[in-house]
Amino acid sequence: MAYVMHTTFQLQNTNKPDDTNYIRQIYIKNKNWNTEPAPIHIEDKTTNFEKILKTKKITKQLNGRNLRNLTYPQSVTLRLLKQNNNLTIKPTDKNLGPAIMETNKYVLQILKEHLLTKDYERLTEDSAKHKINDINRTLKSYITDNFASL
Numbered sequence: 001m002a003y004v005m006h007t008t009f010q011l012q013n014t015n016k017p018d019d020t021n022y023i024r025q026i027y028i029k030n031k032n033w034n035t036e037p038a039p040i041h042i043e044d045k046t047t048n049f050e051k052i053l054k055t056k057k058i059t060k061q062l063n064g065r066n067l068r069n070l071t072y073p074q075s076v077t078l079r080l081l082k083q084n085n086n087l088t089i090k091p092t093d094k095n096l097g098p099a100i101m102e103t104n105k106y107v108l109q110i111l112k113e114h115l116l117t118k119d120y121e122r123l124t125e126d127s128a129k130h131k132i133n134d135i136n137r138t139l140k141s142y143i144t145d146n147f148a149s150l
Helices: 002-012 038-055 056-062 072-081 103-115 123-143
Strands: 087-091 098-102
Touching: 002 038, 072 087, 087 103, 098 103
Parallel strands: none
Antiparallel strands: 087 098
């Protein structure tokens, strides 16, 4: 909370014109940017407010209230979608939210885009088992040889 308050105060006190279209969601927080503290009276009020939030007085007043950002029907729908094995829910790029696809179509798309290219080789069941056994033997020997340092 203090970081947001400091940032807001600092940005408001710069001589930047108000005609800029600032959209908070498309910016990434710069972890190396340190804000200057606000005036002491604002810092004191913020500190007191944070202390009040942490007390049981506030939490007692909130008991029994819905504090979720989804409505009940939205929560039920989301739960049903998660439980449905015929659907695959994946995040999209560029922070556009989730995408939902039928699982069989998703698997086919992955196979076409990745596994059925010249970069991959399809193995027979026997050769796959042989490779797995080789990897197991190699890992066991590494563990046995380096047991003291592990």
